Amino acid sequence: MEKQTIEPRAYGDECDGCTGPERIEVMRFQRAIRAITGKWKIEIVCSLVAGPMRFGELRRALPGITQHMLTEQLRDLARNGIVIRTAYPEVPPRVEYALSQAGVDLMPTFSALHDWALRYQDRLAD
Amino acid sequence: MEKQTIEPRAYGDECDGCTGPERIEVMRFQRAIRAITGKWKIEIVCSLVAGPMRFGELRRALPGITQHMLTEQLRDLARNGIVIRTAYPEVPPRVEYALSQAGVDLMPTFSALHDWALRYQDRLAD
DNA sequence: AGAGGTAATATGGAAAAGCAGACTATCGAG
DNA sequence: CTCGATAGTCTGCTTTTCCATATTACCTCT
Numbered sequence: 001m002e003k004q005t006i007e008p009r010a011y012g013d014e015c016d017g018c019t020g021p022e023r024i025e026v027m028r029f030q031r032a033i034r035a036i037t038g039k040w041k042i043e044i045v046c047s048l049v050a051g052p053m054r055f056g057e058l059r060r061a062l063p064g065i066t067q068h069m070l071t072e073q074l075r076d077l078a079r080n081g082i083v084i085r086t087a088y089p090e091v092p093p094r095v096e097y098a099l100s101q102a103g104v105d106l107m108p109t110f111s112a113l114h115d116w117a118l119r120y121q122d123r124l125a126d
Numbered sequence: 127m128e129k130q131t132i133e134p135r136a137y138g139d140e141c142d143g144c145t146g147p148e149r150i151e152v153m154r155f156q157r158a159i160r161a162i163t164g165k166w167k168i169e170i171v172c173s174l175v176a177g178p179m180r181f182g183e184l185r186r187a188l189p190g191i192t193q194h195m196l197t198e199q200l201r202d203l204a205r206n207g208i209v210i211r212t213a214y215p216e217v218p219p220r221v222e223y224a225l226s227q228a229g230v231d232l233m234p235t236f237s238a239l240h241d242w243a244l245r246y247q248d249r250l251a252d
Numbered sequence: 253a254g255a256g257g258t259a260a261t262a263t264g265g266a267a268a269a270g271c272a273g274a275c276t277a278t279c280g281a282g
Numbered sequence: 283c284t285c286g287a288t289a290g291t292c293t294g295c296t297t298t299t300c301c302a303t304a305t306t307a308c309c310t311c312t
Binding site: 005025026028034035036037042043064065081102109118119123125126 | 131151152154155156157158159160161162163168169172185186188189190191192205206207228231232234235236238239240242243244245246247249250251252
């Protein structure tokens, strides 16, 4: 039996002829992708482009989403600084979600990806 | 007890005052994102930018990946037309993976996302 | 007093993604 | 004949996502 996995270099990336500084870039990258992946994140962000929305408005705008999912995804987006959550201490409670600058600045990327998807959609599986 | 989920409109998007044609765009979008998400996809694509590589080369270039993961992710990328798999009927077997045009054309998007990630990395969680 | 709206939690389960390790087939070198 | 190299597949396990339902707390309106 042989080992199947090649051990990753621990941490000190001394780079003995390898792809050195790229690794941290890749990690940054993946964090960015993780921040926008999730079943509803993109839909939420797209909804918010038009302007701030309340929780219930979003829920109605995204038929099929559960409250749980919506709160979870919004929380995640807020945690990554993409949306801003503002809770007004009123009653009944009112909570508004808006795109942050980071969220708005995501748009060029989105449109680049969208163009790509449009060009190659026929070969994209599923 | 009340229903928590708002029923999605079935299929015929007749669009009674709703976000109509955008929905299909969002779906395209998500397929594109799904095509590039996965623990190792980005790393693989980045490795292949420099030129075609063999399976074993990739394995060595991505310390920590298992053979299983590598075959799986490559298969997925190939299925989405991002990489091209070429098996030479030699012995010992030789299989080469190269970026397709679609793969190359992904780069502008990658760099847009990369710029975004760089600008906002401090607020990105995890 | 009871119904209704708002924005959440809590709980429990199913499905998908990720991981490690074992196993296979083929051929040439020693 | 056994060893090593290549590029896989197969099996079982853990973790993460995703999903549905139930419940809460508060206030207003009737």
